Amino acid sequence: xxxxxxxxxxxxxxxxxxxxxxxxxxxxxxxxxxxxxxxxxxxxxxxxxxxxxxxxxxxxxxxxxxxxxxxxxxxxxxxxxxxxxxxxxxxxxxxxxxxxxxxxxxxxxxxxxxxxxxxxxxxxxxxxxxxxxxx
Amino acid sequence: xxxxxxxxxxxxxxxxxxxxxxxxxxxxxxxxxxxxxxxxxxxxxxxxxxxxxxxxxxxxxxxxxxxxxxxxxxxxxxxxxxxxxxxxxxxxxxxxxxxxxxxxxxxxxxxxxxxxxxxxxxxxxxxxxxxxxxxxxxxxxxxxxxxxxxxxxxxxxxxxxxxxxxxxxxxxxxxxxxxxxxxxxxxxxxxxxxxxxxxxxxxxxxxxxxxxxxxxxxxxxxxxxxxxxxxxxxxxxxxxxxxxxxxxxxxxxxxxxxxxxxxxxxxxxxxxxxxxxxxxxxxxxxxxxxxxxxxxxxxxxxxxxxxxxxxxxxxxxxxxxx
Numbered sequence: 001x002x003x004x005x006x007x008x009x010x011x012x013x014x015x016x017x018x019x020x021x022x023x024x025x026x027x028x029x030x031x032x033x034x035x036x037x038x039x040x041x042x043x044x045x046x047x048x049x050x051x052x053x054x055x056x057x058x059x060x061x062x063x064x065x066x067x068x069x070x071x072x073x074x075x076x077x078x079x080x081x082x083x084x085x086x087x088x089x090x091x092x093x094x095x096x097x098x099x100x101x102x103x104x105x106x107x108x109x110x111x112x113x114x115x116x117x118x119x120x121x122x123x124x125x126x127x128x129x130x131x132x133x134x135x
Numbered sequence: 136x137x138x139x140x141x142x143x144x145x146x147x148x149x150x151x152x153x154x155x156x157x158x159x160x161x162x163x164x165x166x167x168x169x170x171x172x173x174x175x176x177x178x179x180x181x182x183x184x185x186x187x188x189x190x191x192x193x194x195x196x197x198x199x200x201x202x203x204x205x206x207x208x209x210x211x212x213x214x215x216x217x218x219x220x221x222x223x224x225x226x227x228x229x230x231x232x233x234x235x236x237x238x239x240x241x242x243x244x245x246x247x248x249x250x251x252x253x254x255x256x257x258x259x260x261x262x263x264x265x266x267x268x269x270x271x272x273x274x275x276x277x278x279x280x281x282x283x284x285x286x287x288x289x290x291x292x293x294x295x296x297x298x299x300x301x302x303x304x305x306x307x308x309x310x311x312x313x314x315x316x317x318x319x320x321x322x323x324x325x326x327x328x329x330x331x332x333x334x335x336x337x338x339x340x341x342x343x344x345x346x347x348x349x350x351x352x353x354x355x356x357x358x359x360x361x362x363x364x365x366x367x368x369x370x371x372x373x374x375x376x377x378x379x380x381x382x383x384x385x386x387x388x389x390x391x392x393x394x395x396x397x398x399x400x401x402x403x404x405x406x407x408x409x410x411x412x413x414x415x416x417x418x419x420x421x422x423x424x425x426x427x428x429x430x431x432x433x434x435x436x437x438x439x440x441x442x443x444x445x446x447x448x449x450x451x452x453x454x455x456x457x
Binding site: 040 | 154
């Protein structure tokens with residue numbers, strides 16, 4: 001049976017819906033099963049990631065501070081022993097925070113101007129599964 | 136199998152991983168299912184189906200809350216369709232169940248239909264069994280259903296709840312398409328909207344035409360899931376249905392029938408896989424297929440010849456036994 005990549009898409013607020021839906025649809029069109037987590041605290045993200053057995057966590061940060069939220073997420077992940085799940089962060093990430101969160105272990109930082117096929121390629125690389133179609 | 140042992144001890148990540156294995160039809164599945172069989176028989180499964188837009192996810196969320204108030208643990212399987220074009224899916228039901236995200240008494244798993252046409256993914260029944268073995272008292276399965284092809288839910292759920300709503304399309308047409316027969320309970324959700332009474336009325340009149348079951352008359356209950364209106368009453372209706380099934384012996388009969396079906400399915404699936412393997416590797420079959428392609432023999436006579444050849448069949452059985 002063909003295995004699909006399972007991607008958890010969570011966010012910190014409701015702003016700029018369009019970008020969120022563009023990503024959601026692009027992932028689906030690439031053959032990925034996207035679990036919509038909605039607006040979630042890091043604790044909730046962790047529980048959802050466990051229950052859904054996701055391959056990647058995608059955290060969209062628009063209003064919150066990445067240098068606060070990302071370490072908190074990793075802390076919760078460690079507490080529940082799921083540090084092995086790769087994390088991608090997107091949204092509004094100030095440049096000064098980007099290096100910090102990469103050092104913490106974030107696999108990729110997505111900006112509003114990051115092309116979709118680049119995002120899909122990153123997912124492809126992270127999962128090493130050829131089933132992701134890159135348009 | 137270690138993963139199963141950990142799951143049975145209460146480890147939710149193990150449960151989750153087992154669900155993934157079952158979903159992907161991994162080779163360990165027969166072993167997993169066999170190992171958990173002694174642990175099941177104590178859950179009650181409720182199916183929530185109906186046309187899209189009815190508020191089913193919100194309903195599941197609120198029913199879960201009622202169950203939790205009664206100290207019951209809950210497993211939820213939330214189904215969404217797989218895109219026939221890309222094979223991907225947007226699994227957006229659990230977003231309506233956020234209040235339970237930190238409650239370890241509630242386990243929510245989203246599943247895509249993955250090509251199944253009956254409304255539930257092929258693995259759903261097995262996933263329900265895993266949730267049951269994990270110890271969940273109640274299992275809620277939510278799926279879209281509009282008609283005659285989305286009837287998988289009746290195989291898996293003990294109580295089937297069909298959710299309609301004003302503005303959700305022509306009630307009579309929807310019911311005629313098959314949802315009429317499968318419902319144990321009818322819900323008219325979003326009952327604060329105009330037309331709710333009409334929907335309830337149409338269901339009632341269709342019910343007149345349905346053959347009567349002496350034991351059960353499906354109630355029609357009007358709810359407002361988002362405002363938590365009539366949800367406790369709906370839960371009571373479900374409990375009433377359960378008591379009826381238990382008192383009349385229908386529940387245990389149904390479980391026994393399901394066991395038989397699973398046995399047949401397990402054998403069928405294994406045989407099918409073996410034949411697929413043979414079709415690719417067995418020299419008799421490959422030679423025969425070549426003859427068919429050349430037009431020397433038609434497929435039906437060829438099949439008959441092969442199946443009538445005792446020596447070939449014996450060889451196959453020996454192969455399969457390995």
